Amino acid sequence: MPGPVMGRLRRLLPRSLMARSVLIILAPMLVLQAVALQLFYGGHLDVISRRLAGGVAGDVAFVAELIRREPAEQHPWIFREASWRLDLALAFEPGARIQGERRPSMSILPLEEDLNNALGERVRARFDTDWQSDPRSVIIRVQMPDGVLHVEAPRKRLFTATLYLFVIWLVGSALLLSGVAILFMKNQVRAIRRLAAAAEAFGLGRDLGPIKPEGASEVRQAAGAFNRMRERIRRFVGQRTEMLAGISHDLRTPLTRMRLGVTMLPRSPETEEDLAALTQDMEEMERMIAAYLSFARGEGTEQARPADLVELVQDVAAKARRSGAAVEVAAPGKLALPLRPDAVRRCLGNLIDNARRHAQHVSVAVETVPRTELGGPGGEGQSLWAQVTVDDDGPGIPAADREGAFKPFASGRPDGTGLGLAIARDIVRAHGGDIQLEESPLGGLRARLLLPV
Incomplete structure (x- = not known):
């Protein structure tokens, strides 16, 4: 269902603006680099790897064929020439047999598979490769009629510096662009955070003064609008407070004269109850006026x-x-x-x-x-x-x-x-x-x- 899928995707997205902005900047770049890496692996690296593996496999097959055809007294000469001209270290184990299956050890790169395929095409005998015993060489064992031929081929013959340069370029460019994006968005988000903090503080009655417009033009525009809104609110609150202070004076002055007049009226048993009730009414009016003015005035100036x-x-x-x-x-x-x-x-x-x-x-x-x-x-x-x-x-x-x-x-x-x-x-x-x-x-x-x- 589209709804649940979109809901899960929204939950996976980061919540902060900075993280989302950085993700928007980096995601296309990472996708582009992933496509480039796939093209590199599927094209250039694959071709180069097959050619290098074919060269090593051809040399091993040639040496094995020479050993099979030449008499034993010629083998030292073959070993010496292979070491000097082909950069292959040879050893022969008479009467040995290759046992067990080959164990893959470099599945991330196509080198082992390409070498095995090339050896299978060129060496017409059972063989085995060992990528683990020596970190600088690949040991190839070829089954001969009277023993096993051990060949140590340098790994540099199977690798190309282009691979390392390409990976370094991918990782380095990703890190550089990530750092630039994070620094850039951090400066932009800082201005938004300051605007949000100023608005929150002003809403809670803590007037920190006008904020300095900074960041992108839209953020500066929002900061300027906030400063103008703040001034309008302060002006409105001040005008309302002054108006209510005048209303308070206008309402309390007649009540004060009425209270003074009631106090100066002659007292008698017949009017005592009425005067007490009138005094109570005036006190109630004063209390109500104070409550109304308090509600209308609020506490905005504090x-x-x-x-x-x-x-x-x-x-x-x-x-x-x-x-x-x-x-x-x-x-x-x-x-x-x-x-x-x-x-x-x-x-x-x-x-x-x-x-x-x-x-x-x-x-x-x-x-x-x-x-x-x-x-x-x-x-x-x-x-x-x-x-x-x-x-x-x-x-x-x-x-x-x-x-x-x-x-x-x-x-x-x-x-x-x-x-x-x-x-x-x-x-x-x-x-x-x-x-x-x-x-x-x-x-x-x-x-x-x-x-x-």
Whole structure:
């Protein structure tokens, strides 16, 4: 099936851009060299090997025929002439017989097969070749009527320097082109990695400044577009912050005058209850305005810096205790992370305040957990999460309504503004993490906060 085959091929391909680019560059070159090598083996080397083997086999057959025809007193002269003129070392073993089968030892090259074929055509007797006993010679044994003729032929007569030069050229060119391709693609991929790192850092609130365009023209174009986008976002956030600061002032000023006016009104038993209710309404309005502005403003202007998550949790828990809440904290001594402290403090405060308003007991735990246990968002290769769990023994939120509780102005509680969880999730996701709502072991609601370490 095409689908499963393509799926297996995709799994075999490297995942990184650099490895894929190098593979695209080197694969055609390797295929071309493989074709050239095949043509060399099937053409030039094959012809040369047969000719060299035929020459050695012809000399051996000629010497064997001379020994067979000439009387024994002429054999020393034949041995001497063969050593001098043919570069063959001869020895004769009277009464010996060739036993066993030939054992192939150089199957990679066609030399042994070509030599055996040539000897079979020219030597009209049983023979044997030994490629293993001597690394510099090939020992050929020929069965004679009264013994065995041993012939040592130098291997250089069967080899050609073209083979070594061709192999060196193939391997050297492959290594040279591989090195050039890797260096070239490394420089190109470095620019893409810097762009990805800058985008990731900017998305997590760590503004590292504009990046320097480098690399190919397309990568430079992408870097320039990122720098322009970064400036537009910063300008938009700054304008929105200034606008919201003015709105905050415009809304709080009338409330302050109303509070001052209520305070100066004459008190009487008949109006005391109405004035208390009016004061409570104004306080509720101030709280709602602060929550709305906090949600709209976010924490975009604060820069991330190393901060102790445990210290932030302890500070927020201590503030809640001063308000009369029963909050327990279980945490290690220290856990330093790149955070926007004010934003995280606001997030933790929303979670703990949400829990203590609807429960008698609140428990907070801080720990690090492996990413494989919980999954969740984060960059590839992220191995650890900093986990903060906020448990309470209140009524909780039904499982079907938990995700909806994160929507702005959709409160899962009867007396909430519907922004606490929305603000908390917005802050945590800006740090590259997330918040999950679950059933608490205490019987109420558990808010699980995850931050990348």
